[in-house]
Every structure is written in C-alpha cells, then in structure tokens.
Amino acid sequence: MDLRYPIGQYEPAPYSDALREERLADIKFLPGLLEKAIENLDEAQLNTPYRDGGWTVKQVVHHVSDSHLNALSRLKFTLTEENPTVMGYDEEAWAKTAEYTQLPINVSLTMIHTIHAKLHVLFANLSAEDFKRTYIHSQSKKQFDLWFLLGMYAWHGKHHAAHITALRERMGW
Numbered sequence: 001m002d003l004r005y006p007i008g009q010y011e012p013a014p015y016s017d018a019l020r021e022e023r024l025a026d027i028k029f030l031p032g033l034l035e036k037a038i039e040n041l042d043e044a045q046l047n048t049p050y051r052d053g054g055w056t057v058k059q060v061v062h063h064v065s066d067s068h069l070n071a072l073s074r075l076k077f078t079l080t081e082e083n084p085t086v087m088g089y090d091e092e093a094w095a096k097t098a099e100y101t102q103l104p105i106n107v108s109l110t111m112i113h114t115i116h117a118k119l120h121v122l123f124a125n126l127s128a129e130d131f132k133r134t135y136i137h138s139q140s141k142k143q144f145d146l147w148f149l150l151g152m153y154a155w156h157g158k159h160h161a162a163h164i165t166a167l168r169e170r171m172g173w
C-alpha cells in the first residue's frame with residue numbers, strides 16, 4: 001500500500017444527489033473523525049511522522065486546518081464573484097511556520113470544527129446549478145467547479161485522518 005494515499009487519490013465523479021449527501025456527511029463528520037483519530041495520543045506519538053519523511057501527526061492536523069481554511073475562502077469567493085482566481089499556497093512551506101510546532105493541535109481542531117460548520121451549511125444550501133459555479137486555481141491555471149471543490153475536501157479530510165489511523169494501526173497504538 002502507498003502510505004501517502006491510504007484511501008487512494010481523489011477521483012472526481014459526476015454530480016448526483018446521493019453522492020452530494022455522502023459528501024456533505026463527510027464534511028459534517030470530519031472534525032469528529034479527526035478527534036477520534038488523535039484520541040489519547042501522547043506528545044511523542046503526536047510528534048511521530050505518519051511515514052518516513054512525512055509530516056508528523058501534529059503537522060497533519062495543523063495542515064488540515066490551513067487547507068480547509070483555503071477551501072472555505074475559495075468557496076466564498078466563487079459564490080460571490082464570477083469565475084474568480086483563487087490562491088494556491090505552498091503547503092510544505094506553510095507546514096514549517098511557527099504555529100505548527102508551537103501551538104497544541106487542539107487550537108487547529110477547534111478551527112476545523114468552525115470551518116466545517118461553515119463549509120457544511122454553505123454546501124448544503126447550494127442547488128445543483130450552484131455547484132456548476134467555477135473558479136480558476138492560481139497555480140495550475142485550471143478551472144474547477146464547486147462540485148469538484150466539495151468532493152476534493154470531503155476526500156482530503158478523510159485522506160489525512162487515515163494517515164493517522166493507519167499509523168496507529170501499524171504501531172499498535
């Protein structure tokens with residue numbers, strides 16, 4: 001198994017109401033899923049990379065809050081402007097900034113709860129037509145729609161939670 005992709009890579013799928021409900025549930029339950037994933041880990045365990053050369057459990061949690069903050073921002077720009085260009089960011093560089101080592105992950109978990117409450121209510125109120133609204137990614141210059149965005153971040157949260165749960169399984173934690 002590729003330790004980087006414990007649940008496989010994100011695979012875009014056509015819009016359906018059933019898949020929409022599934023993805024909305026993923027958005028809703030991610031904060032709880034992450035909390036469960038890190039439950040009872042001690043400081044040394046939290047500072048363990050999820051794979052050789054990979055981020056530590058702490059970095060993974062801080063990364064999810066940064067990443068989904070960007071997702072919330074992309075969603076709001078796309079809902080309020082026509083085909084906006086949204087900023088990509090250097091996730092490796094962000095993972096080296098001070099709060100990744102100096103703040104407890106509970107700060108980021110609280111933020112993830114807040115971000116996901118907003119993401120969930122915003123996505124849950126979109127019509128099938130709204131999901132066709134588009135944005136341009138500043139790095140790839142590619143165009144994406146909000147259906148892609150929902151799927152991407154529903155996947156992305158589970159992807160990183162699985163990094164932690166797979167590590168725990170391998171370590172017998």
Ligand code: NI
Pocket residue numbers: 063067156160
């Ligand atoms: Ni990520």
